Every structure is written in structure tokens, then in C-alpha cells.
Amino acid sequence: MKRKILITGGAGFIGSHVVRLFTTQYPNYHIINLDKLTYAGNLENLKDVENLENYKFIKGDIVDSDFINTLFDKYDFDGVIHLAAESHVDRSITNPMDFIMTNVVGTVNLLNAAKNNWGNGKNKLFYHVSTDEVYGSLGDTGYFLEDTPYDPKSPYSASKASSDHFVRAYGNTFSLPYVISNCSNNYGPNQFPEKLLPLFINNIIENRELPVYGDGKFTRDWLYVLDHAIAIDKIFHKGKIGDTYNIGGFNEWKNIDLIELLCEKMDAALNRERGTSKKLITFIKDRPGHDKRYAIDANKIKNELGWEPSLQFDEGLSKTIDWYLNNKSWINNVTSGEYQKYYKQQYK
Ligand code: NAD
Ligand code: DAU
DSSP: OOEEEEEETTTSHHHHHHHHHHHHHOTTEEEEEEEOOOTTOOGGGGTTTTTOTTEEEEEOOTTOHHHHHHHHHHHOOSEEEEOOOOOOHHHHHHOHHHHIIIIIIIHHHHHHHHHHHSTTOTTOEEEEEEEGGGGOOOOSSOOBOTTSOOOOOSHHHHHHHHHHHHHHHHHHHHOOOEEEEEEOEEESTTOOTTSHHHHHHHHHHTTOOEEEETTSOOEEEEEEHHHHHHHHHHHHHHOOTTOEEEEOOSOEEEHHHHHHHHHHHHHHHTTOOTTTGGGGEEEEOOOTTOOOBOOBOOHHHHHHHOOOOOSOHHHHHHHHHHHHHHOHHHHHHHHSTHHHHHHHHHTO
16 A cells, blocks of 8 residues: 655645655655645646656645545545745745745644544654744854744744644644654755845846845855755654754855855856856845844754755755756746736835
């Protein structure tokens, strides 16, 4: 009997890498990808796996509880890997309600369906994919650990924190078997060009300004997306039920330093004179409530599950730049339509 695994948000950035990894590594699993195909979901991300026998795509909304309950009745899933979310902090500032609906209500709909269908939960697993932003913001020192108290500061992180709490509450109250991981900033192919790196790569290609928020001295810890997908694989198969795992790249960068490195690499990749891209840097009004620093202590997953990032950042960044330069039609497709309006609104 094939194990039936529901992956939500599988047409998005991280989800598409998880779907590819699971469909190709585990031919004995039946992977069902449920995605609403919002502006961030794109089936082009999965062209290479769409005809695999062990893969099926279903278009649907996790906010629709009747639809979710029917889906669980029909497929009797053995596991859920839940990635579907509204994921961009800036959009959560202009439109928090979308985040409450998908990230909180959508997650609770999935939890209810799993609880009602899974009996005693034996051999079942609800894997909730979350973010380090639930821990809030760090000063110049220190790291987020798995037991760092939650202190979300943006509508996005508040919605993710709320969904994490619901997952733990269902584990505690209904014995629903779950794991949660909280990861740092991902980068790599197929990331929608609203997030820092793909936005700036695209703007450099287009000779557009690089809008740096505030003084640019905000710090993030960057992880290549495939390394996140590999960590999810490890946790799904070897993680302890009811546990939380922090995932990070051991790779902190101040935004401005990262942007300057990107500019240098882009000049080289585009055969432009050194210093050309840097001239596009423009400091703009800060993001409201901008978290100063995130840094993950990923020693638990390293020591307990033997995971650590496989790719050096320099190589990962070069691979990412190459991917965007070689996939201009992907960028054109995702930036036509709604994106134009979003961009004008966000950077007016
Ligand atoms: P993304 O925005 O690229 O993709 C989200 C996907 O979810 C899209 O395919 C979208 O169509 C789908 N979706 C949105 N609303 C839905 C709904 N109501 N019903 C069904 N599908 C819906 O996001 P991402 O960057 O790939 O992030 C995936 C998950 O990982 C999210 O839960 C996010 O919070 C978490 N995460 C992201 C990062 C990061 O750096 N990107 C880091 C840590 C954790
Ligand atoms: O830490 C994990 C989180 O990382 C994920 O949970 C989120 O889904 C993901 O979007 C990301 O959140 P950030 O807010 O850190 O990512 P973003 O790419 O939006 O911004 C990275 C940094 O760059 C942040 O300090 C804000 C800054 N920035 C971003 C944009 C889009 C700018 O200076 N200018 C910009 O135009």
C-alpha cells in the first residue's frame, strides 16, 4: 500500500522543492499537492514532475472547510506536510485579513479534518512548516532556540505563531501526532520576486532601483531552499512526535552587505562594469515594525537528526542568480498582471 501524503502549498516556492524531493525520492508514496494557486502559486514550478505516476495536483482552498473534510474522507491521508500560507510580511501589513484566513483558519481546518479522520493517530503525522519570525526580533547577540518564547511582531508572524499554537493545542488536547519546524529565510530558484533576493535580481536585470528599507542594517540568516526541503524530509521521517526543530543556515548577513555582494555577482554575470548595479541602491522608508535581527541556533536538528546545510552560501547565491538569468520567461509570467499593481503600490 502506498503512503498517501498531502502536501499543501506545493505550487509555491518551498512547497515545489518539497514536492519534487518527495515524488522523486519516494516512488512508494502517493503525493497529493493541494494548492489554491494564488499569485504565489505556479504550476510551472513543477513541470518536471507533473506526469509522475505518484503525483497528483488538486486545486483548492484550505479555508474551505467542507472541501477539506471531503478531501480527507476521500483520500484517507497518512501524513500532511502543511506549507500553504500567505508568506510575505509586506503584504501582511497592507492586508492582514488574508493572513488570518489562510494561515490561521486554513490551518485549523486541516487540523480538524486530520483529527476527525485519524482515529487514534497511529502511524499518522501532521507536519506544520513554520518560520523563525514567531520568536520576534533579536538584538545584536543571541540566537533563537526551540524554547525561545514566542513574540511575533508583524501580522504575518502573528498569524504563523497562532497556527503553531493551534497545532500544539491539537496535539495536547486531541493527541494529534504533529511536528513543527521553524526555519530562517530561504532563497533559491522559483521564489516569487517580491522577496528581497529575487526582487533585487530582477530589478538589476531591468536596471530598476534597489529599494533598501531603512538603513539596511537588518540581519537575516539565509538558507538554500533545497537544504530546507532536505531538512523537512529528515524531520518528517525521523523527527520526534510533538517536537519542534529550528532550521537555519548558520549564515547571517546584514541586508546591505548581502545586497552589495549580490550587486558584484550580478555585474559579473551580466558582463557589466564593476559597480554598475550598486548605483541602483536606494534607501527608502523603513518597513513598519521591521524586525532587526533573526538568527537561528540549528544545533538540535544537527545533533539529533544529522542535518546541516549542504551548500555554501557563495555557491547557492551564484546558482540562484544563474537560475533567474536562465528563466526569464518564468519571471515574465509571474510578474505580469497582479504584480505590476503590487509593485507600484509597494514602492510608490
Ligand atoms: P509561497 O508564498 O511561495 O507559497 C505559498 C503557497 O501556498 C502558494 O503556492 C499558494 O498558492 C498557496 N496558498 C496560499 N493560500 C492558500 C490557500 N488558502 N489554500 C491553498 N493554498 C494556498 O510561500 P513559501 O515561501 O514557499 O513558504 C511556504 C511555507 O514555508 C509557508 O508556510 C511559510 O510561512 C513557511 N516559511 C517560509 C520561509 C521563506 O523564507 N520563504 C521561511 C520559513 C518558513
Ligand atoms: O525568516 C523567515 C521568513 O523570511 C519567512 O517566514 C517569510 O515567509 C519570508 O518572506 C522571509 O521574511 P523577511 O521579511 O525576512 O523576507 P523579505 O525577503 O521580505 O525581506 C528580507 C529583508 O530585506 C528584510 O529585512 C526586509 C528587507 N527588504 C525586503 C524587501 C522586499 C528590503 O530592504 N527591501 C525590500 O524591497
